Amino acid sequence: MRSFTLFLSLFILISISSCGEATKKEEKETSEESVENENSAQQKKKVILFFGDSLTAGYGLEQGEGFPEILQEKIDSLGLSYQVVNAGLSGETSAGGKNRIDWVLKQNVDVFVLELGANDGLRGIPLEETRNNLQQIIDFVREQNPDIEIILAGMQIPPNMGQDYTSEFKAIFPELAKKNEVHLIKFLLEDVAGNPDLNQQDGIHPTVEGQEIVADNVWEVLKDVLQNKKDTQM
Incomplete structure (x- = not known):
């Protein structure tokens, strides 16, 4: 009887141990599967790349306060599967x-x-050079991916370089947008430029509040682009 009791105890102990190992194995497999699914979900996210200068980089601000990061929060809140890359x-x-x-x-x-050209204008770089550089960037992007959606951010500069230069500089962006059939943000800094309350001490780079408005300016165009892509995939 004593031997039987000892045998029964050992059997129960072995059974519990085996169940424990099976549970751990199952949990590990479930965890690995979860990680794989998460990685797969990340890989399935489409990419929005912001290619620009200090306005895009969020000069003078804390990380995450620039308009691309603000737009990421908006995109996430809407449940859209897009990952913003700030370049x-x-x-x-x-x-x-x-x-x-x-x-x-x-x-x-x-x-x-594409958000470039402001530094060209502030430095008085020949307009044709700026135009050609932007055109070559657009051409290269399209060569890499003919199906990519391109948004061009329009820029304006103060009249320091003279009225003719200022006017012609402003015209570069809508002209390129029309020629290349790309989406246009008429003026990236609309309702921000020239307002000391919305710009840092240099008078050029938006504050956090200014970046919120810039994000709205971009979103006015970006939201339609994302909606159109969604409709074409349905």
């Missing part, structure tokens, strides 16, 4: 953008937002 670089000119576009586009991009 802004302070001080960037159209020539600099043309030189680095090849390695920036090594990832898959579905929507490309």
Whole structure:
């Protein structure tokens, strides 16, 4: 009887141990499957790439306070499967953008937002040079992905360089948008430029509040682009 009791105890102990190991194995497999599903979901997210200068980079602000990051929050709140990539670089000119576009586009991009030219205008770079650089960037992006949606951010500058230069600079963006059939944000800094309450001390770069308005300006165009892409996939 004593031997039987000991045998029964050992049998129960072994059974419990086996169940424990099976449970751990099952939990591990479930965890691994969850991670794989999460990674897969991340990979399935479409990419919106913001390619620009200090305005895109969020100069003078904390990380996450720039308009691309604000737009990511809006996109997430709407349950849209898009990942925002901020490829802004302070001080960037159209020539600099043309030189680095090849390695920036090594990832898959579905929507490309081009925000360059302001530094060209402030430095008085010849207008034809700015125009050609922006055109070459657009051409390169389309060559890499003919189905990509391109949004061009229109820019304006103060009349420091003279009225003719200022007017012709402003005209570059709608002309390029029409020629290339890309989406246009008429003026990225609409309702922000020139307002000291919405700009940092340099009078050029938006504050956090200013970035919120810039995000709204971009969203006015971006939301339709995302909706159109959604409709074409249904």
